[in-house]
Amino acid sequence: MGDKASAHTGAAGRATTADRPSSVRNVVLVGHSGSGKTTLTEALALTAGAVNRAGRVEDGGTISDYDEIEHRQQRSVQLSLVPLEWDGYKINLLDTPGYADFVGELRAGLRAADAALFVVSAAQESGAVAGATRAVWEECAAVGMPRAIVVTHLETARTGYEELTEVCGSLFGGDDPDAVLPLYLPQYGTPGPDGHAPVTGLAGLLSQKIYDYSSGERKEAPPDPGQASLIGEARNRLIEGIIAESEDETLMDRYLAGDDIDVATLVDDLEKAVARGTFHPVLAAAPAAPGARQGLGTVELLELITGGFPTPLEPECPQVTTPQGAPRPRISCDPDGPLVAEVVKTASDPYVGRISLVRVFSGTLRPDETVHVSGHGLADPGHEDQDLHEADERVGALSVPFGKQQRPLGRVVAGDLACVAKLTRAETGDTLSSKDDPLLMEPWPMPDPLLPLAVQAHSKADEDRLSQGLSRLVAEDPTMRLEQNRATHQVVLWCLGEAHADVALERLRSRYGVQVDVVPHKVALRETFGDSSAGRGRHVKQSGGHGQYAICEIEVEPLPPGSGIEFVDKVVGGAVPRQFIPSVEKGVRAQAARGVVAGYPLVDVRVTLRDGKAHSVDSSDAAFQTAGALALREAAGDTRIHLLEPVAEVQVLVSDEYVGPVMSDLSGRRGRVVGTEQAPGSRTLVRAEVPEIEIGRYAVDLRSISHGTGRFSRSYARHEPMPPQVADRVRDLNGNGR
Structure with missing residues (x-):
């Protein structure tokens, strides 16, 4: 981890399949929008030799070539896989969108990964760390996923590195802030005209060495006396934090007695604690300067990933059943075991067709073999085309994405990820297994889309293609839900937010050639x-x-x-x-x-x-x-004729600091708060009854009120009379003033 001798060999872009699960690391990058996840991914690829100094791969593109929608929106809207090789390991980096509307892509990345890198920007206010990122941290903690923190944008920092690590310790450490500590301290050069001092290197707290990146390549040097004194206090705290998590109960006694614990022992205990998910190191990283070969902190980060993060052999695999629901023994990450793979993402390519990103949990997946596809359509009687989720299908070509290329693979072993072409019947979340022994994996949780988007075809030609286009959208994105509302006679696409809805409309237009008009969403009065x-x-x-x-x-x-x-x-x-x-x-x-x-x-x-x-x-x-x-x-x-409006039972989970604004907002929506109760993590669950006509945009408004920390669910309660003044407005809109 920067304190061990590094004998890495860059892959020079040759992302080949791993031979065994122990040589694979699956890592998801998590962070607020604008935190620098994609830039960090590119910096790691440069250091690993996957791209050249200009950030280009062999085909002339970049590993982060955005699709047309991402160019237009100026942000990531989908999960992307970037495979690297480092020191004999294959690292699958899963770069996720940071915007809350695309949390489905984030959940897919969490499902496919075995560890998480939380990317925190020093250029953002320290309070920005406390929003949706903290909720994802808690999700990872609930399943014991190992986590580390990477601080970016130190060159334009609003929040100092030391202050930011303290914030991370208080937010993410829970009852033990010493479980979140830095492994390195940034070293700064002379401030420029703008007042910001460039970060020139890192000080290793365990090795007590300076790793200088000012020349464009990492060089080791001993600290000068001034640097050594700054390292000392942080080093002692780090050592105590590592020893507290050590399985060797004698280490603390030896340390308190004044024994000098050797660095190799500390690094070994550190790596074990990280892999168990009980210690969360903080690192710093920055992209390489123009012409440089390595970005600051990237070597240290790659060493953490390969040395501290778990192999796919260590986490427990998800439970499996037969497609009919009969329990089966839990599978293990064994290349020779029964085939069990899962479609974690589905996308459409205008030239190749449907491409499925697959995580193999057990067995070995090979091209041209016939597999059985099982999916959620079996568990959901209302799912359209239910028969398509219980079928045998031939696997197309296997590949890994790199830039605009799909590089072919001969096989994919348990623990690895790959893209599978032309799985026309498989949707996101479906299971691939042997046709002779069909299995179904338990699904991963997805948020319920709560923002309605009522659409209608723009023309007769669009009407003929609308149904197919919407069905394909929903098949690719499980966080969208399609509703044919019989009461209002509307086609409603339920989304997670406005940006999510915009992307859906753009994909309908650009991918499937369907132009639609958005119309006001009607409530069934x-x-x-x-x-x-x-x-x-x-x-x-x-x-x-x-x-x-x-x-x-x-x-x-x-x-x-x-x-x-x-x-x-x-x-x-x-x-x-x-x-x-x-x-x-x-x-x-x-x-x-x-x-x-x-x-x-x-x-x-x-x-x-x-x-x-x-x-x-x-x-x-x-x-x-x-x-x-x-x-x-x-x-x-x-x-007198009363108009009856549907009333929803709403449950809002929000941080304690936002309970007052949330309750005030619900009252302004003609809601009745029926109770509150405390929830873990300094949060409150607010229960209310609110007319559905008042909460059409609540998914967007709650995010604004709670600074991204609030969540809510809704369910139909009953119809009740609408207030006369509201009913009069509705009648006027319908052309009847009675």
């Missing part, structure tokens, strides 16, 4: 009678031929919520012939479905047929249907 009323329906027409004659008289009275439409026949004396009573009911129910005031379905009323008249020749089924509808409309005109 209903109508009901406020009081009892009566109505008379008269449908009499004589036009020279066969006429139409039907008269009926009804009474309507409100019923308790959830009662629906109840029809009662109380006609006496045959005023309405028996064969036409069902016709009246049919007309009443048809009009109720269309609404009586604002065009929303009528519910929770009892309609009683009291009287009527018929003609021996001109009465008919159609005439009495029309009369029944007219009677209901007349009854509605003589009483």
Whole structure:
């Protein structure tokens, strides 16, 4: 880890498959948008020899060649795999988007990785560390994933390195801030005209050496007396933190007795503590200067990854079952074991077609073999094309991405990642296994998309392609949900946020050639009678031929919520012939479905047929249907009609400091807070009932109110009367001022 002799050999871009799981390291980069994850990935690739000094790979592109959407949005919107080789190890770097709307890509990276690098920018305010990044840290802690912290942007720092490491210790260390400590201290040169001092090197706290990067390559040197005194205090704290996590219980006694613990022992204990996920080192890194061969801190970071992060053999593999749900013994990361692989990401290439990023957990995946595809469609009866998630399919070419190239692989062993071409029936989250022994992995958690985007085809040509384009979008991105709302007759794409929605629309246009219009999202309102009323329906027409004659008289009275439409026949004396009573009911129910005031379905009323008249020749089924509808409309005109709006049960999990603003905001949305309770991590769970019409954009607004720390869930509770002033606005929008 910078304190060991490094005998690395750069791969010069030759990203080949690993021969055994022990030589693989799968690492996901996590951090706030703008923290420098992609720049750090490029710097590591340069140091490992995967790119040249100009940052180019052999095909002339760069490893971070963005797609058209990322160029337009000026930020990463998807998970990308960058394979490197260092010191005989293959390192799969998984660069994730930092923006909250693309947390699905982050979750996919966490699933595919065995360790996480949290990238924190010193150029951002120290408080920026405490948002969504802390939530991801807690997720990793819950599953015991090893974590380290990398501080970037030291050359334009707003927050000093020492201060930032203290912030990380308090935020990420929990009850033990000494579990988050720096391994190196940055060394600064002469400040420039802007007042910022360049970072020229690092001081190794264990080795007590200076690693000078000012020449563009890493050089070792002993510290001068001034540097040595600065190292001493931080070194002692680091040693105590390492010994506290050591499995050798005698080390602390020896250290307190004044024994000098050798560096090799400390490094070995440090690496074991990092791999167990009980100690989280802090490092610093910066991209290489123009023409330089190595970026500052990149050698130290690569040594941490290869020496301290676990192999795929160490973490426990996810549980598997048969596709029918029968339990199976837990698999292990064995290249000779049964094949179990998972699609962690799905993308479409205009030239190659569908490309699936796959993590192999057990067995060995080879091109041209037939595998069984099992997926969430089996567990979700409402999933479209459910049969596509239980099928045999032939594996296409295996490759690893590098720049714009896909470099071919002959096989992929357990623990490694690769891209698989032309898996046309596999979606993100699906399992690939042997066709003779089908297995299904437990899914990883995904956030529920809560921002509705109602769309309609821009033209007839777009209408023909819309369904297929939306289905492919949802298949690629499990954080999107497609809804065909029968109540409002809208096609709704549920997203995680506005940026997520923008990317969905852009992909529909650029990938699938579908132009759509975004329309206002409708909430499924209903109508009901406020009081009892009566109505008379008269449908009499004589036009020279066969006429139409039907008269009926009804009474309507409100019923308790959830009662629906109840029809009662109380006609006496045959005023309405028996064969036409069902016709009246049919007309009443048809009009109720269309609404009586604002065009929303009528519910929770009892309609009683009291009287009527018929003609021996001109009465008919159609005439009495029309009369029944007219009677209901007349009854509605003589009483108050309430609009009923759906009310959602909302649960908001938010940091304690934002509870007040959240509750105030909910009240402003006509919400009723029904309770609060404390949650782990200095957070509060707020329970409220809020009209759904008021929370269409709550996914966006809550993020703003809580500075990215809040989460919420919603579920339908009931329909209840809308306040008169709100109902009047809705009626006006529907062209009816009643």
